Amino acid sequence: MCEGPSFEHVQSIGELLLGKTKHRPTIGIICGSGLGGLADMVEDANVVLYSEIPSFPISTVPGHMGKLVFGTMKGKQVVLMRGRLHYYEGYPMWKTTIPVRVLKACGISTLILTNAAGGLNSDYSVGDIMIIKDHIDLPGISGECVLRGGNDERFGPRFLATVDTYDKELATLTKSIAGKLGLSDIMREGTYIMIGGPTFETVAESRLLRNFGADAVGMSTVPEAIVARHMGMKVFGLSLITDMCSLQYDVASATTHEQVLAAGRKRAKDLQELVSNLVQNM
Numbered sequence: 448m449c450e451g452p453s454f455e456h457v458q459s460i461g462e463l464l465l466g467k468t469k470h471r472p473t474i475g476i477i478c479g480s481g482l483g484g485l486a487d488m489v490e491d492a493n494v495v496l497y498s499e500i501p502s503f504p505i506s507t508v509p510g511h512m513g514k515l516v517f518g519t520m521k522g523k524q525v526v527l528m529r530g531r532l533h534y535y536e537g538y539p540m541w542k543t544t545i546p547v548r549v550l551k552a553c554g555i556s557t558l559i560l561t562n563a564a565g566g567l568n569s570d571y572s573v574g575d576i577m578i579i580k581d582h583i584d585l586p587g588i589s590g591e592c593v594l595r596g597g598n599d600e601r602f603g604p605r606f607l608a609t610v611d612t613y614d615k616e617l618a619t620l621t622k623s624i625a626g627k628l629g630l631s632d633i634m635r636e637g638t639y640i641m642i643g644g645p646t647f648e649t650v651a652e653s654r655l656l657r658n659f660g661a662d663a664v665g666m667s668t669v670p671e672a673i674v675a676r677h678m679g680m681k682v683f684g685l686s687l688i689t690d691m692c693s694l695q696y697d698v699a700s701a702t703t704h705e706q707v708l709a710a711g712r713k714r715a716k717d718l719q720e721l722v723s724n725l726v727q728n729m
């Protein structure tokens with residue numbers, strides 16, 4: 448009846464990981480598609496491959512390496528997930544978030560989520576960075592919520608309020624850091640909607656998602672944010688707009704994963720500066 452990993456199993460993986468690193472981070476960062484370069488900011492790194500961790504799911508998507516990187520970023524202890532797990536890879540929703548539960552068991556209290564996303568808001572452009580103010584859990588509201596199944600209260604409550612998922616103080620701090628880095632012109636703040644993927648949206652779907660009130664669409668992040676909040680972690684999220692969704696048939700263009708990765712590479716340095724300065728000032 449109980450979907451999901453047992454509390455004891457998660458704790459044991461956490462202990463195993465802490466045995467493989469001298470670092471004791473409280474900040475975790477998940478790298479989105481094409482954003483793995485964030486790990487280049489980590490010094491004194493101890494790397495653990497997902498394949499070395501018992502019953503840990505493996506990332507199968509190009510641009511997601513399958514490594515946990517423990518170390519320091521601008522003097523703060525961090526752990527980065529360089530390799531995210533997506534529902535469309537075939538994992539049940541709960542399994543895509545095992546790493547988030549494990550990060551909590553390692554001592555993480557603040558989780559920074561990054562992703563690549565398609566722009567739905569016509570004021571946005573490729574290369575913009577959107578602070579996630581709120582999300583729409585499209586799979587969740589249609590029955591595939593990551594918290595579906597038996598609930599172990601040692602992880603968190605059966606019924607989770609989600610009105611305050613994304614931390615407002617970290618959003619304010621990020622805007623101020625972006626200003627100092629000269630990035631204000633590309634900063635946006637909006638609503639991210641998760642679709643199951645792996646198909647990119649049709650024109651009709653993009654119109655629907657925009658009418659729902661979403662500014663950007665992607666295939667991840669929401670289950671991770673929910674599970675992190677379930678366990679009482681602070682959550683902050685950034686979407687890099689890697690492509691603009693087609694809302695008109697006559698100018699519709701096909702998005703590709705290569706395009707997503709290339710947009711990530713192009714904005715990599717700015718995103719690294721933004722995230723590392725945020726970490727430093729937290």
Ligand SMILES: O=P(O)(O)O[C@@H]1C[C@H](O)[C@@H](CO)O1
Pocket residue numbers: 478479480481508531533561562563564644665666667668703704707708
């Ligand atoms: O891991 P994220 O959400 O950044 O990855 C996005 C969604 C798909 O996995 C992929 C599509 O190109 O990028």
Ligand code: HPA
Pocket residue numbers: 563564565566647648664665666689690691692702707
């Ligand atoms: O346009 C998109 N749609 C869904 N997921 C995405 N991830 C990057 N771009 C997109």
